[in-house]
Amino acid sequence: MSANTETPLLSVRGLNVYFGPFQALKNIGFDIPTGTTLGLVGESGSGKTTIGKVILGQVKAESGSVIYDGEDITNASRSRRRGLGRDIQVVFQDPYSSLNPTRTIGQTLSEPLMMAGVTSRTDIRRRIKELLDIVGMPADTADRYPFEFSGGQRQRVAVARAVIAKPRLVVCDEPVSALDLSVQAQVLNLLNDLQRELSVSFLFISHDLTVVRHVSHRTIVLYKGEIVEEGDGAQIQDAPQHAYTRTLLAAAPVPDPARQREKRQRWREMRQAQLNT
Numbered sequence: 001m002s003a004n005t006e007t008p009l010l011s012v013r014g015l016n017v018y019f020g021p022f023q024a025l026k027n028i029g030f031d032i033p034t035g036t037t038l039g040l041v042g043e044s045g046s047g048k049t050t051i052g053k054v055i056l057g058q059v060k061a062e063s064g065s066v067i068y069d070g071e072d073i074t075n076a077s078r079s080r081r082r083g084l085g086r087d088i089q090v091v092f093q094d095p096y097s098s099l100n101p102t103r104t105i106g107q108t109l110s111e112p113l114m115m116a117g118v119t120s121r122t123d124i125r126r127r128i129k130e131l132l133d134i135v136g137m138p139a140d141t142a143d144r145y146p147f148e149f150s151g152g153q154r155q156r157v158a159v160a161r162a163v164i165a166k167p168r169l170v171v172c173d174e175p176v177s178a179l180d181l182s183v184q185a186q187v188l189n190l191l192n193d194l195q196r197e198l199s200v201s202f203l204f205i206s207h208d209l210t211v212v213r214h215v216s217h218r219t220i221v222l223y224k225g226e227i228v229e230e231g232d233g234a235q236i237q238d239a240p241q242h243a244y245t246r247t248l249l250a251a252a253p254v255p256d257p258a259r260q261r262e263k264r265q266r267w268r269e270m271r272q273a274q275l276n277t
């Protein structure tokens with residue numbers, strides 16, 4: 001993949017994050033140019049999700065900055081965060097719990113559009129139809145409920161929800177790790193297609209370097225809260241420079257189910273908090 005060389009859409013500089021005495025992030029810095037994907041890879045507990053949360057304003061950094069499109073959003077106010085919520089979206093790991101089971105897919109997809117100020121029912125219906133087609137979902141999807149779809153289809157819907165209001169950055173936190181391998185490839189291809197179509201940037205978080213390599217222009221390897229390696233995904237996989245990266249590649253770590261449950265719960269709480277603001 002060829003990377004874009006414009007001014008970065010997102011710049012993170014010198015992030016240090018503590019949970020009590022524990023330092024979860026140490027001097028983290030990177031750029032995400034417009035229309036590109038930065039892969040963030042590391043084992044469980046290395047700090048990947050924490051980086052995503054700092055960008056989304058859900059975790060406060062002790063020091064460092066997050067610059068979005070030239071604006072320092074590190075300590076953005078609640079009202080500014082609400083505005084940024086349209087530009088910066090999230091796709092969660094678990095397509096089973098991230099969609100509201102009591103709402104039709106159409107209702108779920110109309111929320112971000114209404115938040116973005118689209119009020120015409122005709123426009124909303126048209127945009128939903130357009131996007132469901134782009135993400136490869138059947139025409140009658142909008143009138144159906146999440147339980148009627150497979151995991152891969154639900155993740156397509158979750159991706160559609162994230163991009164429907166044309167955000168500029170989407171934080172994808174382990175978006176394919178709950179899916180079967182063949183379905184993973186389809187969702188990864190979908191992200192690549194959407195990026196070409198919408199010029200959206202992705203921060204793509206995964207424990208699996210092979211997955212990250214398929215979608216990322218650049219990749220960062222995180223170990224115990226620190227960046228230990230950075231480069232082109234293929235280069236990192238084919239010629240890892242750091243001993244930890246070699247271990248990561250050899251071990252192909254499987255996320256600990258208990259931690260993943262805890263993480264899903266935290267994301268759900270965060271999403272609920274977002275919807276309540």
Ligand SMILES: Nc1ncnc2c1ncn2[C@@H]1O[C@H](COP(=O)(O)OP(=O)(O)OP(=O)(O)O)[C@@H](O)[C@H]1O
Pocket residue numbers: 019024042043044045046047048049050051255256259260263
């Ligand atoms: N709210 C919190 N309070 C205390 N410690 C936390 C909190 N959130 C994360 N941590 C700790 O910070 C470290 C990094 O967590 P983080 O969730 O960012 O890791 P991760 O790389 O995303 O791993 P995983 O994929 O397993 O979630 C872990 O040791 C975790 O236990």
